[in-house]
Amino acid sequence: MSGTSAALEPPVGATKPVRHPDAPAPGELLGPHYGECFGCGGDQPHGLHLAARAGEGVSITAEFTVRPEHQGAPGLAHGGVLATALDETLGSLNWLLRTIAVTGRLETDFVRPVPVGTTLQLAAEVTAVAGRKIYSRATGRIGGPDGPVVVRAEALFIEVEVDHFIDHGRKEEIQAAMNDPDQIRRVRAFEVNP
Numbered sequence: 001m002s003g004t005s006a007a008l009e010p011p012v013g014a015t016k017p018v019r020h021p022d023a024p025a026p027g028e029l030l031g032p033h034y035g036e037c038f039g040c041g042g043d044q045p046h047g048l049h050l051a052a053r054a055g056e057g058v059s060i061t062a063e064f065t066v067r068p069e070h071q072g073a074p075g076l077a078h079g080g081v082l083a084t085a086l087d088e089t090l091g092s093l094n095w096l097l098r099t100i101a102v103t104g105r106l107e108t109d110f111v112r113p114v115p116v117g118t119t120l121q122l123a124a125e126v127t128a129v130a131g132r133k134i135y136s137r138a139t140g141r142i143g144g145p146d147g148p149v150v151v152r153a154e155a156l157f158i159e160v161e162v163d164h165f166i167d168h169g170r171k172e173e174i175q176a177a178m179n180d181p182d183q184i185r186r187v188r189a190f191e192v193n194p
């Protein structure tokens, strides 16, 4: 069984997403948006280390290999970890729109159990945009990009200003992020080239 709540139905007047002209080329790896991110950061030892790649249009593919530290039941991935992998992949789509956005709603179907050691092949796309609201969906497959779907999600991301992070994040991490030249470049890119 699966279903989508009314909040995830794009309203009348929603438009198709537009890929930003400076979005990374199809096939290009995006790299982590923040080193400490639990989803994609390389400095996060127990994180998912999810690697996302730009696709055609406003789409992303990503891979994540389930490790022993990601277990829920013995030998199986924790559902919350799988939801994180979907959330991270969906969040990466915003880089192709050159929009800063946070997850407002994430609905996940867990279709089959996912064993430790499995590489999840994720694919996500933005389906519609309405003002600050970005509607998207994702699937996760095992056994290759054409393997069976084991998880899927639909989501609503809400566009925010960079102040969202500065106002709400803990001071230490915000300061460290501001001191990271690469991070500043990214934030600037968002602000100069929205």
Ligand SMILES: CCCCC/C=C\C/C=C\C/C=C\C/C=C\CCCC(=O)SCCNC(=O)CCNC(=O)[C@H](O)C(C)(C)COP(=O)(O)OP(=O)(O)OC[C@H]1O[C@@H](n2cnc3c(N)ncnc32)[C@H](O)[C@@H]1OP(=O)(O)O
Pocket: 007, 033, 034, 039, 087, 088, 089, 090, 091, 092, 100, 101, 102, 103, 104, 105, 132, 133, 156, 158, 160, 162, 165, 166, 174, 177, 178, 183, 187
């Ligand atoms: C200097 C350092 C800066 C460093 C920054 C570095 C990098 C930043 C760049 C990128 C990072 C981003 C993504 C990375 C990739 C993946 C990571 C995964 C993404 C996440 O994991 S991110 C964490 C989880 N996420 C949150 O932590 C959000 C907490 N939350 C809030 O912060 C507020 O809740 C917010 C902002 C969402 C809205 O608040 P708000 O006041 O701005 O706007 P408002 O409430 O008016 O909503 C506007 C319209 O959205 C509708 N709406 C809102 N929420 C809805 C919901 N849940 N369901 C259905 N509709 C909803 C309303 O109904 C209204 O609709 P309408 O306009 O039609 O009335």
